[in-house]
Amino acid sequence: MRISRLLVIIAVGIFLLGIPYFVTSSYVMHIIIFSGIYIIFALSYDIVVGYLGMLSLGHPAFYGVGGYTSVLLVMKLDVPYVIALPIAGILALIVALIVGFPALRLSYHSFAIVTLAFTLIMRAVWINWVSLTNGPMGIPGVPRPTIDIPFLGAVHIETLTDYYYLILILVIITCLFIYFMIHSRVGRALLSIRENEVLAETLGVNAFKYRMIAFAIGAFFAGLAGSFTAHYITFMGPEFTDFYYITMLLIMVILGGSGTIHGVIIGAIAFTFIPEYLRITPEFRDVIYGFVLVMTIIFMPEGIGGKINEIIYKRRVRTG
Amino acid sequence: MRLLETIELTKNFFGLTALDKVNLHVNKGEIVGLIGPNGSGKTTLFNCATGVLPVTGGRVKFMGEDITGLKTHEIALKGLSRTFQIIRIFPKMTVMENMLLSIQQHQGERILSSIFRTPRIRRLEKEARERALKLLEFVNIDHLKDSLAGNLSFGQHKLLEFIMALMPDPEIVLLDEPAAAVNPTMIKKMMDHIVQLNKEGYTFFIIEHNMDVVMELCTRVVVLNYGEKIAEGKPEEIKNNDDVIEAYFGT
Numbered sequence: 001m002r003i004s005r006l007l008v009i010i011a012v013g014i015f016l017l018g019i020p021y022f023v024t025s026s027y028v029m030h031i032i033i034f035s036g037i038y039i040i041f042a043l044s045y046d047i048v049v050g051y052l053g054m055l056s057l058g059h060p061a062f063y064g065v066g067g068y069t070s071v072l073l074v075m076k077l078d079v080p081y082v083i084a085l086p087i088a089g090i091l092a093l094i095v096a097l098i099v100g101f102p103a104l105r106l107s108y109h110s111f112a113i114v115t116l117a118f119t120l121i122m123r124a125v126w127i128n129w130v131s132l133t134n135g136p137m138g139i140p141g142v143p144r145p146t147i148d149i150p151f152l153g154a155v156h157i158e159t160l161t162d163y164y165y166l167i168l169i170l171v172i173i174t175c176l177f178i179y180f181m182i183h184s185r186v187g188r189a190l191l192s193i194r195e196n197e198v199l200a201e202t203l204g205v206n207a208f209k210y211r212m213i214a215f216a217i218g219a220f221f222a223g224l225a226g227s228f229t230a231h232y233i234t235f236m237g238p239e240f241t242d243f244y245y246i247t248m249l250l251i252m253v254i255l256g257g258s259g260t261i262h263g264v265i266i267g268a269i270a271f272t273f274i275p276e277y278l279r280i281t282p283e284f285r286d287v288i289y290g291f292v293l294v295m296t297i298i299f300m301p302e303g304i305g306g307k308i309n310e311i312i313y314k315r316r317v318r319t320g
Numbered sequence: 321m322r323l324l325e326t327i328e329l330t331k332n333f334f335g336l337t338a339l340d341k342v343n344l345h346v347n348k349g350e351i352v353g354l355i356g357p358n359g360s361g362k363t364t365l366f367n368c369a370t371g372v373l374p375v376t377g378g379r380v381k382f383m384g385e386d387i388t389g390l391k392t393h394e395i396a397l398k399g400l401s402r403t404f405q406i407i408r409i410f411p412k413m414t415v416m417e418n419m420l421l422s423i424q425q426h427q428g429e430r431i432l433s434s435i436f437r438t439p440r441i442r443r444l445e446k447e448a449r450e451r452a453l454k455l456l457e458f459v460n461i462d463h464l465k466d467s468l469a470g471n472l473s474f475g476q477h478k479l480l481e482f483i484m485a486l487m488p489d490p491e492i493v494l495l496d497e498p499a500a501a502v503n504p505t506m507i508k509k510m511m512d513h514i515v516q517l518n519k520e521g522y523t524f525f526i527i528e529h530n531m532d533v534v535m536e537l538c539t540r541v542v543v544l545n546y547g548e549k550i551a552e553g554k555p556e557e558i559k560n561n562d563d564v565i566e567a568y569f570g571t
Contacts, residue, residue, distance in 0.1 A: 180437070
């Protein structure tokens with residue numbers, strides 16, 4: 001069991017490392033990189049929606065905060081990208097704490113409305129604070145990242161392959177962190193709050209505090225995703241905080257399987273690729289996409305991840 | 321020593337007085353019964369004492385300290401455990417996870433060291449696991465430790481909830497109808513457990529409708545009716561108290 005699992009990990013590792021060598025189309029490579037971004041974005045959203053069980057509509061705001069933070073730091077203050085990237089996450093985290101402090105005391109529906117208002121306000125800020133954000137025009141010409149590695153010198157991230165490896169590293173860090181968090185005492189406390197808040201409190205769990213932690217960690221990774229995106233497409237604008245992202249994230253998380261890591265990863269990849277591949281039939285694109293969404297929700301109400309768990313569980317029961 | 325004490329405890333629900341200046345106390349080492357007809361405010365008193373409901377007036381003291389208005393989790397961490405009338409467990413977690421969750425906050429919470437599993441956290445988890453196993457063995461459900469809690473039978477739920485309350489080694493355990501809706505064998509088992517734990521030094525404060533259980537188990541009984549304390553004393557005194565008989569049967 002141990003050895004076979006190790007072999008699987010090695011095989012997956014080789015596959016992931018080899019992708020740039022056997023994917024020749026730069027268009028496909030571009031979609032793969034965006035899948036990576038959306039994996040981080042959707043996983044961070046799933047901490048709040050799936051594990052915490054709160055419907056946050058404020059997630060695109062953190063994506064925007066992360067993007068603007070690192071872009072402005074790199075362009076205006078000449079901060080190296082390796083430092084700007086974590087600061088983007090941390091600033092998103094701080095903003096989440098400020099917003100969460102009043103918002104997380106509210107009930108489920110009020111929380112959704114307040115976070116939605118937060119998204120709209122942040123978008124209005126990006127558009128109107130022209131001296132800082134260049135308003136609706138956005139900031140073009142964002143420099144591509146340069147990463148200084150001790151003893152190896154500066155690595156310039158320029159080609160799609162470079163970006164692919166950078167996002168791969170970020171995805172792995174995100175997945176590992178979330179995996180460890182969910183399987184730790186913190187994850188256990190979060191689940192207990194989602195399942196039965198009164199009982200969790202009775203057992204000594206400070207529900208509000210754990211909500212703040214989860215909301216802030218979710219914002220942190222959304223900030224990282226925003227920062228990477230801006231430096232990848234070399235543009236930063238108010239579109240980063242668009243309501244469109246909320247629908248996209250909800251599709252990825254709910255159809256992927258909220259509260260499962262593998263499900264959300266599959267959801268993020270599938271729902272990045274499907275709309276792209278439907279471009280071959282422009283007339284029917286939205287119809288087919290809608291059809292896929294409806295079918296998924298009918299046949300897999302718990303999402304793809306939930307379906308996988310169900311199959312694994314059934315097999316385990318059958319084999320004893 | 322007075323462990324838990326309510327002073328003039330009052331609770332109003334929109335003009336309806338659920339608790340009216342109730343004075344009672346539980347001493348260390350006692351098993352105190354709280355009885356009364358339906359709707360007399362027993363569960364409300366538990367909810368006020370544990371911070372689940374805010375109180376309207378009066379004070380709640382725990383080990384000499386005023387805990388009125390504290391949050392539920394703060395009160396829990398001071399060493400006051402409880403169970404619920406309608407069983408509350410986490411059905412989607414395993415029995416062991418339910419048990420571990422019941423103690424982890426009492427062992428102190430450090431977010432980052434929890435996530436990255438420092439040696440200290442690993443040691444605490446091991447200790448918690450050992451204690452959980454001991455309690456599961458105590459009530460004979462240790463073979464179910466890896467099952468989902470939701471798959472257990474009603475009686476096993478009741479036992480699980482009971483030992484979850486014991487998990488953090490609390491000063492006092494508030495049990496809300498431990499013998500309700502379980503079969504006589506299970507009632508007997510539950511009573512044996514409570515008596516044995518009481519001998520080991522645990523203090524219990526029990527709401528119960530089953531008079532046989534109350535009479536046999538409790539060292540002292542408090543009777544509520546319409547939110548007022550109408551009697552207090554040894555079980556045999558209560559049995560013959562005219563006010564209590566009237567409250568239960570009318571005249």
